[in-house]
Amino acid sequence: MDMIRQAWRCSIVLALIVSVLTAPSIAQTVRIASKKFTSNVIMGEIAHLWLEQYDLTATHQAQLGTTRYLWDALLEGDIDIYPDYTGTLLEETLVQMNLEWSDLDSVLTTFGFGMSVPLGFNDPYVLGMKEARARELDIHTISDLARFPELRFGFSNEFMEREDGWPMLRITYNLPQTQVRGMDHDLSYRGIESGSIDVMDLYAMDAEVIIYDMRPLEDDSAYFPAYEAIYLYRLDLHERFPTVPGFLDSLGGTLTGDIMRTLNTRVVQDRVSESQAASEFLGGEFVLESQIVLREETMWSRLWQHTTEHLILVVISLVAAILLSIPLGIIAAKRPRAGALILGIVGVIYTIPSLALLVFMIPLLGIGGPPAVVALFLYSLLPIVRNTHAGLVSISPPLYESAEALGLPAMPRLFKIELPLASQSIMAGIQTSAVINIGTATLGALIGAGGYGQPILTGIRVADTGLILQGAVPAALLALLAQGVFTLAERVIIPNRHR
Amino acid sequence: MVELCGVSKHYGQAVALHTTSLTVPRGKTSVVIGPSGCGKSTLLRITVGLVTPTHGTVLFDGDLLTPANMQSIRLRIGYVTQHGGLFPHMTARANVTLMARHLRWDDDRIQARLEVLASLVHLPAACLERYPLRLSGGECQRVSIMRALFLDPGMLLMDEPLGALDPMIRYGLQEELRSICRELGKTVMLVTHDMAEAAFFGDSITLMRAGTVVQTGTIQDLVHRPASEFVQSFMRAQRGLHEWT
Ligand SMILES: Nc1ncnc2c1ncn2[C@@H]1O[C@H](COP(=O)(O)OP(=O)(O)OP(=O)(O)O)[C@@H](O)[C@H]1O
């Protein structure tokens, strides 16, 4: 009984720690975010640098996620501004409401959102294929595709799902193709290049249109709506930062299609940073009061930053998992019926795909570090709980008996005999958890938690293998290091029984 | 000193021990003997409260054994398990002094007690610093006995303490163990499956079979006045009968 009460106390303290860590930080800054594709990141960066020109404190969480994700984050107040497209709002986010162009402004107001003056370019979704292949088959328009049922389509997952995406397009153009796959947008370009798919969806502004020599197909039935680029922001900015909406509007009309495509190409082909591209645009288009000073980031400073972010995610989630899992494992070993339940629950949590687990956390905890820490924490429970349980139940009965017959009460018996005898198994569980945790934490970047996942994500987006390695290699080294540290710790903590 | 009053132990349908009553007199050595699986260990476990009897009660010095007084009564009983039961993560010294340290004896008292017991069981001082894996079987048993005796309990329960040893060492240890029991004047309950050992130690011998006590008496009683056919054949099966009658 005593032990169970202590375990309870432990978990309450833990719950407190987690809730303090995950409490939303009070924002004193304008928080901008952008979607997971290059032109949107550049737009986010333009707003970021533009507001900083006016001595406002602004942050930009680049490539934070999909449209739905940013919309929810804006709704929750996790962010203040993100770049979006009128077409996306009408045809996807608010499609249930069946809105007209003219209704958009007033409907957004009901959500507490405002929309800036359009920036200037129109970035519709189109279908595209390799120039050479299109020439070979003599395809110019989307309706031409109907003649080639054997063509393989690779569409972004978002396009596959959304109302105005593939399902309606197929009906409108009566397309017969059956080999249609959903894939990550950035990977589609790889697929096109390697010839594993023939047709993909793309944004008209993508730099890859030039780089990969793509032919955008004419939308001859005028299926795709206009996608005017705008900034979507929370109306409470009018109270919190009254000047910001005006500054956003002042960018209106300046970012034409040609300029946007050039900026995209600068990033994807010339490998300049989005900040660099954004500052080139602002410097060329406006008479700036002061020179834009880009925070020059060396590879080492970035590595340092990602390492710190990654370690924070891993250490907090792992320590919390250890503090909860060991008591849970002890209860599981002492109370077989509760044990079956505990092992069942942590087992089920473990089977949730890590990406899904991360995304489940967002409605509860918003974006960034806290939801990632909680997801990693949940993910780290099983190996430690199971190994603690296994270590305790495998202690040989004569040892249990001796300890009890000596007259040692339950608690000292647990701490002096049972836990030390199970320590090897428990340490192995912690080690497994740590390695899994370090690997899984790279996914944290998908929900804005940073870490080694950040360069991997950017690397996939701009097709830069070097950048991918800048995240993957340190993550692997960190996992190896953790393994080494635990092996060493095991030697120190667990006495050598053969002396 | 200990009285088992109509105790029995059932595991589901299986009966490990049928209703049994037994008195262990103070200052004497009582031996329990019988074929493997007949319930000897179960009887001992019930006596220290490791196993709660399905029926019946245990009286220790006239007090009813209950969960409430179990802990304090165990401090007055030394128990050597059938398989040694030394903790592999502690040195022999830590094993032996575990309870005394838990009860916050001071270091001098622990050291003094340790020296007395080491010389009593003839354990070389160097052995105390080793982990059990590095001790021989005989040394392990000596350490187990030291651990059981450390708090100077009135009663000593030993479940086949010499079971796993080779005959030469076993013979030597038997002598030592008997003189320890006699010198210290402890009440001893000892389990064995070897009649020669039983005769050597026991003031009284309890012969068991399939969960029941068949006969309790001296070795003379068992040899000359067997209570049943089984006692007779059990005695005959044990070699060297003539030596101890
Ligand atoms: N926890 C348990 N659950 C089920 N049956 C048990 C349990 N413990 C003992 N038994 C059974 O009870 C019977 C008596 O066991 P016990 O250990 O007392 O025998 P023993 O006389 O000490 O045997 P040995 O000389 O081999 O040590 C055996 O048949 C055993 O299988």
Ligand SMILES: [Mg+2]
């Ligand atoms: Mg036994």
